[in-house]
Amino acid sequence: MIRQWFVWSGRAVASYPRVARARLRTPPQSQQTRWFAAEATATTQKEQKQHQEHIADDSQDSSLAPTPLSSTLVSRVARINTQQSLRRATSQRATSASVPLSSRRPTTSPNVPEHLIHLVLPCVSLTVADSYDLPKVLEILHQHGMLQASMLLPHDVAYVPYPLPTGHKADAFILSNGSIVTFGMTELQTIALADDLKLGEVRPYPMRESEDLDYIELPTDLLEREGQHRTEIRSYMEGEIIFVRGTERLLDKVAFASGLARSTKLAVIESELEQYLASIRDITDRLATGRKLPVHDGREVLKKTGELLSLRGNLNLYSELTEIPDLYWSEPELEEIYRAVSKTLDILPRIAILNKKLDYVSEVVSILKAHLSEEQSVRLEWMIIILIMVEVCFETCHFVEHYFDKLDKAATTPTTPTTPVD
Structure with missing residues (x-):
């Protein structure tokens, strides 16, 4: 007992x-x-x-x-x-107060074992443009002294070991879809790298979007000491923390980078759609209150239609946001990583919500087209009515003029006397 x-x-x-x-x-x-x-x-x-x-x-x-x-x-x-606990919380707040807001990182996580907390590093994804000219990007990096920069995947991903002020090197991936994903760099350092590569941007966005997670790079010898065989060592994602197993897993990091870039690329489209919805908000309010719509020119409707088609194309046609890239079809492990990141960041639900919003916007634009077409029809009908009235006026004037001419002619014609017949 x-x-x-x-x-x-x-x-x-x-x-x-x-x-x-x-x-x-x-x-x-x-x-x-x-x-x-x-x-x-x-x-x-x-x-x-x-x-x-x-x-x-x-x-x-x-x-x-x-x-x-x-x-x-x-x-x-x-x-x-x-x-x-209060002493720990106070010390954490004091430490975070001296660090810039964009570079503050969580110090602990329920998903991270205590003996791995010191290995937690930031992973940042930043989307700045519609695409990158990768040969131009490599040329810029070489000009800045980063001679180890190379094309990791032809036409898709460029890689550079970025030197940090501490003397270490972080992994930076420049994707052809206009995104930069870094492992071991803060958001401010990633933005500085993007500013250096500004000349390599193609159609830069007016607003940049970023996403950051935590990642842990587990050394291979540590995993082998824990009893895991080298062939069983795989990278994975647990919660919102990336676990890269091994120090030479660049393709694994590329898969994580593609998933993060997919999220920031989607965030750009979400921001553009929010701006588009704000621009047509007044139209829906006028429709609800029965006021006159502020649409007087077909060019405005055509412009809104073009913007809508551009958003739909960027989401469903001109990018790989809705499908898995061809690279991962032949690599099941990389495809699994890509799917895990997409699931964690709710990519598919966000795409579905975007398509529903685009359907709503399409209805609003179709109403604008119908309204503009009706206004043009009414305008043409009034023009025809006015032309008929002008024609009637001309005919009336011509009839009156002909009538008065006959009267004048009758008044000026002399009458001949009639002689009696014997």
Whole structure:
């Protein structure tokens, strides 16, 4: 019975610190780390449920029923861990306050083991243009002294080991679809690289879109020490954290980069569609209130139609957003990575929502076309009516003039006297 009491006490004492840490962890106030709060809450609930199940299992045997922990011991454990959690949260906030907002990274994650937290690095995707001229990009990189820059995949991806101020090198991938994906670089450093490659952009966007995740590059020797065979080592994604297994897995990083670039490319189209919807908002409001539509020229409707077709083409035709690139068809592992990133970033639901919005916009544009066509028809009818009225006026004037001419002629003609007949 004493042994069972110690087992139960150990479980309770071990569970309280985890619950306290999960409850009192204050996540950074940024969009990049909202998922940490959700993960911490889910972990806390799971641990509480397991703790209750353990207590229920142990209490089934009445002969070995444990003596409950005293409230003093429980409150003491909770108070100690509360103070430690508050000190950690305070130090994290003080550290993050001195770092630029765009480069702040989460310090812990429920999905990352404690012995791997020091390996967490940022992975940033930045879309700046419709496409990149990759030969021009390599020329610019060579001019900046990055002679190791090369074409990793012909016509698709260029690779450069980017030197960092710390002396290390980060992996940077320049994709032909106008995106840059970096591993181990902050967002500010990625933007600086994009500014250097500005001359290689083709049709740059007025607004850039970025996406960032955390990634961990696991050394091969560490994995082999954990008992994993070299042939079984594969990269994967858990939650919103990328795990690259091995230090020489460039193709794995290309697959992750393609998935991230797919998200930022889609974000550009989403921003353009939001601007388009804002431009036609007044039209829908006027339709709802019965006011006159501000459409007086067919060129405006044609312009809106062209913008709509461009958005549809960029989403469904001119890019590989809706399908898997041909490269991954012959590489099942890379295709699995690509699909995992797309699933994590909700690519397919976002594409479906975009197509629904585009269908709505198409209806609005079709209403504008019908309204413009009706206005033109009414205008033509009025023109015909006016022409008929002008013709009637001319005919009336001509008839009146002919009538008065006859009267004048009759008045000026002399009458001949008639002689009587004998």
